[in-house]
Amino acid sequence: MNDAENVKIGIVGAGSWGTAIAGMLGEKGYKLDLWAWEPEVCASITEKRENDLFLPGVRLSENIRVSNDLDSVTGGKDLVVFVVPSHVMREVAARAAQSLAADTVLVSAAKGIENKTHLTMTGVLAEVLPEHKDRVAVVSGPSFAAEVARGLPTVVAAAAPDPEVAAFLQQVFSTPFFRVYTNTDVMGVQLGGAVKNVIAIASGIVDGLELGLNSRAALITRGLTEIRRLGLKLGANAHTFAGLSGVGDLVLTCTGALSRNHTVGKMIGQGKSLDEILSSMSMVAEGVRTARSVYNLSNKINVEMPIAHSVYQVLYESLKPGEAVYQLMTRTLKSELEDVE
Numbered sequence: 001m002n003d004a005e006n007v008k009i010g011i012v013g014a015g016s017w018g019t020a021i022a023g024m025l026g027e028k029g030y031k032l033d034l035w036a037w038e039p040e041v042c043a044s045i046t047e048k049r050e051n052d053l054f055l056p057g058v059r060l061s062e063n064i065r066v067s068n069d070l071d072s073v074t075g076g077k078d079l080v081v082f083v084v085p086s087h088v089m090r091e092v093a094a095r096a097a098q099s100l101a102a103d104t105v106l107v108s109a110a111k112g113i114e115n116k117t118h119l120t121m122t123g124v125l126a127e128v129l130p131e132h133k134d135r136v137a138v139v140s141g142p143s144f145a146a147e148v149a150r151g152l153p154t155v156v157a158a159a160a161p162d163p164e165v166a167a168f169l170q171q172v173f174s175t176p177f178f179r180v181y182t183n184t185d186v187m188g189v190q191l192g193g194a195v196k197n198v199i200a201i202a203s204g205i206v207d208g209l210e211l212g213l214n215s216r217a218a219l220i221t222r223g224l225t226e227i228r229r230l231g232l233k234l235g236a237n238a239h240t241f242a243g244l245s246g247v248g249d250l251v252l253t254c255t256g257a258l259s260r261n262h263t264v265g266k267m268i269g270q271g272k273s274l275d276e277i278l279s280s281m282s283m284v285a286e287g288v289r290t291a292r293s294v295y296n297l298s299n300k301i302n303v304e305m306p307i308a309h310s311v312y313q314v315l316y317e318s319l320k321p322g323e324a325v326y327q328l329m330t331r332t333l334k335s336e337l338e339d340v341e
């Protein structure tokens, strides 16, 4: 593995998060390539040094070279960071296959679970790019792009099955305002990041219905129980859910006004329809699709996830938000210690 200073980096995806990561690594001194899907994003960054579609108001380092040509961004790199929405990860990764060098480390910075396969994003990358499967990692944690872009202190986890790969990523990504902890629990780190988006929709609904702070705290706590239950069934480490990618990201997304997932939930709680909400958004709220994956996956492997199921029913089966709350509150009474391992 190349030492962290001389690493050649490609970033695939110039939405708000890919652009913020590129900006941060560019400021750190890396000369890097950034792939944008939209020609207008490419033009905006090239001409104005700003991504006015997805991260307006943030001046981007001259070290970033942006392109619509995927192969030129992924070819000959030591590290390629995939930051596209989860529903296009498979298609974009497949397009990158021919240009990737054999020893390139692949990182997912996206948060989602694929609808058809129920794979996490590193699962998708490993399936599409099998020769890289031992070098697939994830960076995840409480990190609003807009705050990272402003240089506000942020702390996340980098997880890879190989601790050396995780340590390499820690060196590459860390700055005085972006601190990275390593982990080897790739499944746990990703489940925390993906499923918190579903719980954040529920939290937004509670806020939209003006149900108060007690409700929100309860939702975060019981939401974490659901995430951990799913994670343990899928082989994750329980400690990961007490960490940055677990409770850290869950609290941020359930309480932060910057969250797209929380915003979607809030508008639903205020009476808007999902179609109406999604047609007014250019950004992705991953929890909307992940709710479907979590519903089907948890049914398949028999994991009890009542909050996540309620979100699914509100989004896709016309359950009224107030009715969902009533159903959750009147479930069979149980012991809190049932869920402690």
Ligand SMILES: NC(=O)c1ccc[n+]([C@@H]2O[C@H](COP(=O)([O-])OP(=O)(O)OC[C@H]3O[C@@H](n4cnc5c(N)ncnc54)[C@H](O)[C@@H]3O)[C@@H](O)[C@H]2O)c1
Pocket: 013, 014, 015, 016, 017, 018, 019, 036, 037, 038, 054, 083, 084, 085, 086, 088, 092, 109, 110, 111, 112, 143, 144, 145, 146, 282, 283, 284, 285, 286
């Ligand atoms: N924005 C954040 O604060 C943040 C933080 C951490 C993780 N993430 C995760 O990063 C991932 C990317 O989200 P984002 O917030 O950067 O995106 P965004 O919502 O800001 O922008 C949408 C992105 O989707 C891309 N896109 C849409 N259709 C596409 C297609 N067919 N092919 C390729 N690209 C397509 C657009 O080019 C753009 O990059 C998501 O999984 C998200 O959960 C986001």
Ligand SMILES: O=P(O)(O)OC[C@H](O)CO
Pocket: 111, 141, 142, 143, 144, 145, 197, 200, 249, 252, 253, 258, 259, 260, 261, 262, 284, 285, 286
């Ligand atoms: O805006 P959201 O809801 O997609 O959340 C963004 C990040 O995942 C927060 O860590």
